[in-house]
Structures are given as C-alpha cells and as structure tokens.
Amino acid sequence: MTSKIIVEPLHFPEGSGIDFGAVASNADIENLTDDDLAVIRNALFTHQVVVFKNQGHVSPKAQFKLTQHFDPAGGSSYGHGKTIDAKRSILHPDLKTIPHQPQVQVIGNGRVASYEGLTDFQLRHPHHKTFHATTIPEHEDLDFTRFYRWHIDAALYGPLAPSVVTTLLAVKVPGGRRQTCRYDDGTGDELDVPLGTTAFVSGYAMYDALSDEDKAFVRGAKMEYAPHPYVWMSSAKSRSDGLGLLSQGLEVPIDELPPHSPEETQILPLCWRNPVTGRLALQIHPSAVRKLHLADGTVIGDLAEVREIVHRLQRPGIAPKYVYAHDWQQGDLVLFHNRGVLHSVVGAFAEDEVRLFRQCNIAASQFPEGPLPTASVAA
Numbered sequence: 520m521t522s523k524i525i526v527e528p529l530h531f532p533e534g535s536g537i538d539f540g541a542v543a544s545n546a547d548i549e550n551l552t553d554d555d556l557a558v559i560r561n562a563l564f565t566h567q568v569v570v571f572k573n574q575g576h577v578s579p580k581a582q583f584k585l586t587q588h589f590d591p592a593g594g595s596s597y598g599h600g601k602t603i604d605a606k607r608s609i610l611h612p613d614l615k616t617i618p619h620q621p622q623v624q625v626i627g628n629g630r631v632a633s634y635e636g637l638t639d640f641q642l643r644h645p646h647h648k649t650f651h652a653t654t655i656p657e658h659e660d661l662d663f664t665r666f667y668r669w670h671i672d673a674a675l676y677g678p679l680a681p682s683v684v685t686t687l688l689a690v691k692v693p694g695g696r697r698q699t700c701r702y703d704d705g706t707g708d709e710l711d712v713p714l715g716t717t718a719f720v721s722g723y724a725m726y727d728a729l730s731d732e733d734k735a736f737v738r739g740a741k742m743e744y745a746p747h748p749y750v751w752m753s754s755a756k757s758r759s760d761g762l763g764l765l766s767q768g769l770e771v772p773i774d775e776l777p778p779h780s781p782e783e784t785q786i787l788p789l790c791w792r793n794p795v796t797g798r799l800a801l802q803i804h805p806s807a808v809r810k811l812h813l814a815d816g817t818v819i820g821d822l823a824e825v826r827e828i829v830h831r832l833q834r835p836g837i838a839p840k841y842v843y844a845h846d847w848q849q850g851d852l853v854l855f856h857n858r859g860v861l862h863s864v865v866g867a868f869a870e871d872e873v874r875l876f877r878q879c880n881i882a883a884s885q886f887p888e889g890p891l892p893t894a895s896v897a898a
C-alpha cells in the first residue's frame with residue numbers, strides 16, 4: 520500500500536464507551552489515488568466516523584466523487600431521491616441543492632448571500648421545538664438543547680437503498696459556545712456538547728449492549744417502514760430524547776399519503792452486517808418504523824407497541840457515555856458509515872449565527888446485509 524494517508528483512532532477519556540472514530544491525515548481529497556481510496560474505505564468500515572481536517576478548499580465535485588466511491592454501482596441519485604421535493608416531507612425545509620452538483624446539499628443556519636451558484640438564501644438549523652412533543656423553555660434555549668432526531672440517512676420507501684456513507688463538510692462554523700444536551704426523560708441523563716455538534720452513536724455498541732435474548736430477537740427480526748415515512752411522520756411528535764416518536768395518533772393517515780404500493784414498502788433487517796469486520800449493528804430508524812416482523816413470522820402491527828420495543832432496544836446505546844459529539848471546526852470533512860452509526864443534529868443557534876455545511880450521500884445499489892445464519896454469528 521503506497522498511500523500516504525495516516526489513520527489514527529480518536530481517543531476518549533477514561534470511562535467513555537465510545538469505541539469508534541478516527542482522524543485521517545495527509546489526504547489530498549481532490550486527487551485521491553486508488554491506494555488512498557482503499558485506505559479511506561477500510562478506515563470507514565473499521566472506525567465508522569473518519570475526520571479529515573482543513574478541507575475547506577474541497578470542491579462539491581470532489582466531495583461527490585469521494586462519496587460515490589463507496590458504491591460506484593449506486594449511480595448518482597441523492598440518498599432521498601426526489602422524495603425531499605414532496606411539500607409535506609419533514610426533510611424539505613432543511614436542504615438546499617447545489618445547482619451544478621445536485622447530489623450535494625447545503626445545510627446550516629442563517630442568511631447566506633451567495634454560495635456555489637445559490638444566491639440570497641436562508642438556512643435553518645432544525646430546532647427540537649418543531650419536532651418534539653415537549654420543549655426546553657425559551658429562556659433556557661441558548662444554554663440547553665436536545666438531540667433533534669436520531670436517524671439513518673435513508674429514503675426507507677421505494678427502490679432507494681440506505682446510503683453507505685454520508686460526507687459532511689464544515690464550510691462555515693460560528694464560534695465556540697457550548698450547550699448542555701438534555702434527555703429530559705426522567706433519567707437525569709445529560710451531555711455537555713459543542714454548539715451545533717453532530718452526535719453519533721455506534722450501532723455495533725447498541726447491539727453489543729443487548730442481553731443475549733434480545734440479541735437473538737433482533738438478529739431474527741425485520742422492520743417494516745412506513746410508506747413515504749417523512750410525509751407520514753410530518754405531523755407526529757418526538758420523544759424528548761429524539762429517539763423515535765410518541766404514539767398520539769398524529770401520523771398522516773396512510774390513505775392521505777402520496778400514491779404508494781405495498782411492493783415499494785421497505786422491510787429491512789434490524790441488524791446490518793459490517794462488510795469488513797463482520798460485526799452486527801442494530802440499525803433502526805426509530806421515527807419511521809411501522810411494523811415489526813418477528814423470526815417466527817408473527818407481525819406486530821400495533822404502532823405504540825412497535826415503538827416501545829424499538830425504544831427499549833435502542834435507548835441504552837444513546838446513553839451519554841456512548842455519544843460522540845463532534846466538535847466542528849471550519850474545514851472539517853467528516854465521513855460516517857451510515858450503516859454502522861446513528862446520528863442526530865443537536866443545538867439551537869441564535870438568528871445571527873451563520874453556519875454553512877455541505878452534505879452528500881447517494882442511494883446505494885444494494886440493501887444492507889443482515890446477520891449470517893445463527894450458527895456462524897458470535898453472540
């Protein structure tokens with residue numbers, strides 16, 4: 520291997536449960552060789568989150584090409600395809616598409632005069648008050664925050680398979696405040712975070728934290744996602760920990776969704792197998808779940824019950840000691856393995872705090888692989 524890229528695991532304080540994340544140095548993202556790409560690919564599947572510092576110069580095209588490398592057969596459709604165009608989709612207001620590189624989206628906060636062919640546009644950092652059933656009081660809003668929504672970047676309906684990787688480039692980052700992220704779920708859990716962090720947790724750690732009985736359960740089960748899930752959930756409200764929705768009957772009724780068919784419904788394994796390490800990640804988009812298909816053929820269709828099961832399985836994995844809250848610096852290019860981690864927007868910016876990020880992911884050519892037959896899976 521002749522690549523000059525050096526990959527070093529991130530280090531965390533004593534007591535941390537975070538066992539993922541790495542920094543890669545010596546990379547020329549605009550001119551990656553095949554050897555470089557092999558190193559980056561291996562780093563992603565080994566460490567799940569890979570940080571490249573000082574990459575503010577990287578073009579949208581180079582970002583797209585790096586993202587596309589992880590699944591060359593995946594074509595060039597943005598991970599959510601055109602579903603973000605649906606007026607009622609919850610994803611619609613958060614994204615601006617770069618005209619000359621439509622797989623790359625601009626996200627952030629504040630008013631921007633001009634950027635990559637976009638002019639005079641408003642970015643809005645998602646705030647939990649638009650999505651959670653309860654909110655942090657206004658007078659505490661600058662100091663306290665919540666996980667907005669734990670998720671995987673995936674369409675979860677139709678032919679588009681969950682992206683393998685998402686790349687995020689921090690072009691502009693407002694300086695230095697910190698906030699306390701509260702779970703507000705009666706546990707007292709909270710986490711000190713940099714303003715506007717992206718929070719990551721490992722699906723592998725989430726799986727490993729389960730009892731043997733639950734491991735067997737999740738290995739055999741599949742999740743049926745709602746049709747047009749981002750429209751379906753648009754009127755529902757989240758739990759205070761951002762990990763799934765409350766069951767208040769607020770979802771858009773199925774017969775009021777855009778046209779859909781049962782063949783387009785996605786039913787995916789709960790555990791996704793890492794193509795390099797073979798580890799199993801518990802990968803569930805908790806807000807989009809609708810029905811649970813058990814190993815014995817039973818289908819749990821009661822939405823409240825499905826959500827309770829999913830929350831019970833996932834909640835230990837988002838405990839503060841498992842959360843990596845990336846401290847964004849201008850020029851950070853972060854690649855994350857979308858099939859091995861869950862992530863969440865965090866934070867509340869003031870109106871005049873301008874932040875500009877570029878995000879790219881591409882719908883994959885293949886759906887994630889589930890567990891191997893039980894005999895060959897280590898518990």
Ligand SMILES: [Fe+2]
Pocket residue numbers: 670671672862
């Ligand atoms: Fe995301």
